[in-house]
Amino acid sequence: MTTVASERVTAYTERFRTFLDEDVAPLEEELAGRDAGSPSAPRFDEQGRMHPAVWEARREVQRRAGALGLYAPHNSTDVGGGGFGRVEMHHVEEFVYRESGLGLGLAALAWTEGPNPAVEHCSPAMREQYLTPLITGEITTAFCNTELGVGSDVLAMSTHAVRDGSDWIINGTKGWITNSHFADVLQVVAVTDPGAGTRSLSMFLVDGAAPGLSRDRALPTTMADGLTGTLEFRDVRVPAENVVGEVGDGFALAMSWINWRRMCRGGMCAGWGRWLLERAVAYARQRHSGGRPIAEQQVVQHMLANMDADVYQARATSLVAQAELDELGPFAIPLHREAPRLISLIKVINDEAFFRVADTAVQVRGAVGLVQDSPEEKLFRVARNLRIPAGTSEIQRNAIARGLLRSPAA
Ligand SMILES: Cc1cc2nc3c(=O)[nH]c(=O)nc-3n(C[C@H](O)[C@H](O)[C@H](O)COP(=O)(O)OP(=O)(O)OC[C@H]3O[C@@H](n4cnc5c(N)ncnc54)[C@H](O)[C@@H]3O)c2cc1C
Known part of the structure; x- marks a missing residue:
């Protein structure tokens, strides 16, 4: 069992960094020149949908990432993906969320609009029609x-x-x-x-x-x-x-999709959590109160320490659990009976720790932390959201308890 990033993860993140610099940055600049909002705070069309210019900028990033083989590292190699395991994906996701922040770069790694473990079970005809273009980012x-x-x-x-x-x-x-x-x-x-x-x-x-x-x-x-x-x-x-898959496989396939999103919370929360922590440390060093940086106030130091503790423990949980899941087969159908508890531990621990991290990140900044659509304010809203989709925190606790009570050893 390993929690260490593999060599191919390092190769992937190096290529991703180049992609951010050479492809994403110019597209971001172009988008900023339009009156369309930003990737994290888009304007809407008259029907309340994401502004077409923001959507199209995201699509262009997805297509280019797909063409470079960056978009679907989590999919298996026999359908054209990268074949990365869950520990590898934790490292990839952490890197992408930390480096991209709230920018257009997030679109370069398949999210809910992209190819997923469930769709891999489609028929050969569907593979050609939908799965392959999903992997290359041509469709969503x-x-x-x-x-x-x-x-x-x-x-x-x-x-x-x-x-x-x-x-x-x-x-x-x-x-x-x-x-x-x-x-x-x-x-x-x-x-x-x-x-x-x-x-x-x-x-x-x-x-x-x-x-x-x-x-x-x-x-x-x-x-x-x-x-x-x-x-x-x-x-x-x-x-x-x-x-x-087969008729009757729908629940298992839905859980496969949902579990994929649950496991992704580990790298996502670690990446964004570290980004918020770095921003909080920098802000505390330069913001003065009573003639001294607020970083010299012990209470502010404790806020930073609490953020660090939350990011560290949630990240560690994710890495250890994803390593165990790599051994059990995270997307096996039927899923190993020990897997749901581990998957739910990743989600609930990361979602709840990240909520505290985002809340403290706002607090460290005072009023500046509440500026609408600033990174801290936006991620506070994102963090609140995370505890509901892909299964609420209560549903995760149900799964954890089921896993504990089923095991005779517990
Ligand atoms: C931004 C966003 C994006 C989403 N994207 C998608 C998507 O792409 N595809 C998709 O299919 N769905 C999507 N969803 C739906 C999401 O998965 C559901 O909202 C979520 O599963 C919770 O269901 P619910 O909202 O109906 O809440 P309910 O199930 O009505 O739950 C209400 C409350 O009761 C609690 N509760 C319910 N049942 C139990 C129980 N058995 N034990 C303990 N507590 C319980 C819940 O924890 C919650 O606190 C999205 C939701 C949001 C907000």
Whole structure:
């Protein structure tokens, strides 16, 4: 078991740094010249969606990163990804979030709009049509699981698909979907066998231009990114080859996607946490009160020490847990019985530690920390958000407790 960055991680981060300097920086400069807002504080169009110029700048970064093989290091090599394990991805994610801050560089590493472990289970026809272009950043996707009436209680969803010959007909509404406005292909989870528990759901790939699909209203959230909305499926017909995995695999595949996002919290929170800590230390050194830098006030020193302690412990948890998960198979279907507890430990410890870090980062700056869309203010809102999507903190504690109580040793 290793928690150390491999040589290929070092090679990747070196290439990523060059990409930030040579590709991302000029695109960022160009975007700043438009009246469109920034990647972390975009303006919106009349329908509440991310301003097209910001969206297009992100897409250009994704396409270029895809062409250079930087966009999908987490995907397996047999589908064109980098084949990195979870410890390697922690190091990659930490580097990307720390170096990019809130800039356009974040778009260069696949996020929820990109290729994921679940979509790798698609049919050969879907691989050619959607998976390969996802890996190269030519198209984007959205994971359509949650409904307005059902979030945590996934098995209670009402969107359903029924067979019609060799096709499937999908009906239902999905809500709170990231990238709902723009996705070229949708990963839709729907009921195919009501009452069959964890085998009741299936995952389908639905083309973004499919008849019967409507992209409804934007749902503005505290993220203020113009990316979240609702989708309606009215008699949307898809052929059998659009089923991901087997019929009945939907719950396991949805969990594979969700677990991917949960594990990503380790590197994300470590990267942003260290970025906020470095900014807080620099600010405390130069801001004066009573004729002395506030860094000389013991109470401010303790704020910095608390941030350091939170970043350090959450990062260490992530690295150790991801190393254990690399051995168990983080995306195996069926998943090893010890894995859910470890995955939820990564998410809850990182989300909650990062919330304290972001809160303290605001406090160290006083009023300056509350300036709208400043890095500290924006990341405070992001940190608050993190404790809800991909499973709330309460759902993580349920999974941790289930893991403890199941084990005879505990
Ligand atoms: C910005 C944003 C982006 C999102 N992106 C996506 C996306 O791309 N795709 C997607 O499918 N979904 C997405 N979601 C939805 C997200 O995954 C859900 O909001 C989340 O799973 C919680 O579901 P809910 O909001 O319905 O809350 P609920 O499930 O209604 O929970 C409400 C409260 O009850 C608690 N609770 C519920 N059930 C239990 C239980 N069994 N035990 C203990 N406590 C419980 C919760 O912890 C919470 O505190 C996104 C949400 C947001 C805010």
